[in-house]
Amino acid sequence: MLENIVKRPVIKMHPEDNVLVALVDLEKGENITFEKESYILQDTIKAKHKFYTADLKAGSEVIMYGVLVGKVQYDVAKGSLMTTDNLKHAAEPYQYRKVDFVWQAPDVSKYKNRTFKGYKRKDGRFGTANYWLFVPTVFCENRNLDVIKEALHNELGYSVGDKYTQYTHQLLEAYKKGESLDAIDIQLAPEQNTNKIFKNVDGIKFLNHQGGCGGTRQDASTLSALLASYVNHPNVAGITVLSLGCQHLQVQDFVNDVKKQNPSFDKPLFVFEQQQAVSEEQLVADAIKKTFEGLIEINQCERTEAPLSELCIGVKCGGSDGFSGVSANPAVGYTSDLLVALGAKVLLAEFPELCGVEQNLIDRCTTETAAKKFIDLMQSYDALAHKVGSGFHMNPSPGNIKDGLITDAIKSAGAAKKGGTAPVVDVLDYTEPAIKAGLSLVCTPGNDVEATTGKAASGATLILFTTGLGTPTGNPVCPVIKVATNSILAKKMSDIIDIDCGPIIRGEKTIEEMGEDILEYCIKAASGEIIPKAVLLNQDDFIPWKRGVSL
Incomplete structure (x- = not known):
């Protein structure tokens, strides 16, 4: 044991x-x-x-x-x-107070000349992947996206369901012959699909969602800004948009948001509106054909050397346990400090899971404006939760509590370790892009998918996701790297875990040593040399936040 x-x-x-x-x-x-x-x-x-x-x-x-x-x-x-x-649960009150915060940055001399191989975009940013993205402006188009996804993934080598198709076929054949189904074992497929037609296209991704109409106009506006952020993401090379036509989120409003975020936007973007099409069949066929032409175009992109300062890393925890704040989170925090010292961007989110450590983060803010923006976002978020009879104190899940996270303040104090010790250079509201090098706070729920969705919207090109209980969470455009807090989980769920921080618990590695190991993994993942498990599984989770109460 x-x-x-x-x-x-x-x-x-x-x-x-x-x-x-x-x-x-x-x-x-x-x-x-x-x-x-x-x-x-x-x-x-x-x-x-x-x-x-x-x-x-x-x-x-x-x-x-x-x-x-x-x-x-x-x-x-x-x-x-x-x-x-x-x-x-109890937590200290907090306020802005002018503090002369002094940060002792880690020694990064051995990383000074290190690079990763990314995709350089015309706006100067570097992606860690090269994706084609399908965007529905309204949920009515989800079915069409599913049809297109099945066709493109199966034919172009992006499907991960072949082994399950074969397994189902074997079960069917056994059933027809009157044989026992117990004798049929699933044959595990290779870790990485080598049958891709377009070698420089890392995936074709689909942002199925339940918004765009109904709800409030504010919901549609928030969704539009979110989708525009994904379209402008450095990991996205081209986009196909499907619209019904009569929905709240109009195509022109969405395109305006895209260009508002990036006035020089020049990626291939194809729009198809169903109410203007001859038929659904023709709409789908036209979208597939035009996308195929776009895939040929973006397949010409190749990876090129980029300094580590071009990385933008989101840090997240989910399925947390009593070891999260002991091993994986502090190790990721040290990785964060290394990246900040190298001039990269790091994004720490999950505002309900910063409850109890607000004062520390406020004192680390480099400007009064950032500190007060953080205070305003935290207080308005918590007030909204209390208004419906909840609160940040109700954040820990039954699984969290069972594995040692008794109060939200305990969970939060451990969760905040992912952000390391660096100064806070900026505070971003939901969908606001990260533009400053260094550590930024991003307002999102603690919910795993809503938080990763928000981090990618702010520009994260990789996400370090720590877990003690195990979760398959991924993201359509931002590779998610799973970091286990303990070796038991890493072995039990090896099909979803990328990095094991168990050596810290056993005293075999220090936080700093593990943090350097994680950075090395990030460099390889950013270069396409290692494919994180969530990417291999096509774990493309996407849940827009309506700015309601979500912990």
């Missing part, structure tokens, strides 16, 4: 903490010695969970990661398990 080779049973995340995190399963009555102090455990403490390091009276503050994460509800004894019963 992995637990048996961990070099240390517990860890303290900050010198001021009054809790310890169990790195292995600990038994009730066990005597744990940490930093010359002994703790007799009052309960069994499962790995990833926490116990109190002192006797605490009801109402006492609990500190983890150096910040307030909750208050105990009744007297608890030293060595007792932290639970949802004895601890409730």
Whole structure:
């Protein structure tokens, strides 16, 4: 078992903490010695969970990661398990205060001359992939997109369903012959499809959604800005737009948003409106033919050397566990610091999961304008949640809680580690593009897909996604790299996990060493030398945020 080779049973995340995190399963009555102090455990403490390091009276503050994460509800004894019963969420108030923040950047001298091989666009930005994108202006066109996707993916070598088709065929044949289905095993397909017709086109992607009509005009406007951001994304080389014609989100409004974001927009963009077509059949045929011509054109693009400063990395966590803030998130945070020191862009989002660490982020803002924008976005978001009887404190999921994330402040303090320690150079509202080198905060929900959708809209060309429980989340235009917090998950779900941070838990690697490993993976993924699992699986999740309450 992995637990048996961990070099240390517990860890303290900050010198001021009054809790310890169990790195292995600990038994009730066990005597744990940490930093010359002994703790007799009052309960069994499962790995990833926490116990109190002192006797605490009801109402006492609990500190983890150096910040307030909750208050105990009744007297608890030293060595007792932290639970949802004895601890409730609490967080410090926050405000803008002028602080002379000084950042100690990591040494990046060995990366100074490193490059990746990306696709250079005419606006000077570099993509990490070369995609053709299908955009419906309204949900009415989703069915047509599905038909086109099946035709293009199957014929041009982008389908990942061949093994399942073959498996179903074998089951059918066995059924016809009256044979047992139990004897039929699925044959695993190769990791990467080598049958692509267009070698320099990394994929044909489809932004199926449920918007564009109904709802409010504001919903349509937000969706238009989001779709325009994807069209302008550096990983996108060409676009086919399908419209019904009568919907709220009109094609011209969408095109105006595209050109508003990028006045020099010059990518091939083909528009088909069904209510102006001879027939649905002809619409689909025309869209396929024109797209095929566009694929021939963008297939001429080739990768070229780019400095690491041209990377834009989103950092995200989902399916988090009690080790997220111990291993994967801090490791990704160190990668973030390396990238910022190299002049790249890093995007930290999930505003409901920054609850409790607001003051730290405010103090790191380089301008008062950015700090106050962050405060306004956080307060308006939280107020909207409370208005419907919810709040950031209700963010942790049952899976989070079961694996040791007892309060939102605990979850948030660990989640914020993904952003490293660098100054915050900008604060972006939903769909606003990242234009400044350095660390930016992006307003999105904590929801995995809504957050990754928003990060890509702000320009992320790779997303580092940490997980302790496992999630297959991906994105249509931005490759998503899965980083496991523990080796048990990495082995159990090896078909979706790219990087294992378990060595940190076992004491085999430091946060810094793991962070450098993650950066090396990013360079290879950005160059097309490694294909992340979510990309191999065509895990193209896309959920627009309507600016309602979503945690």
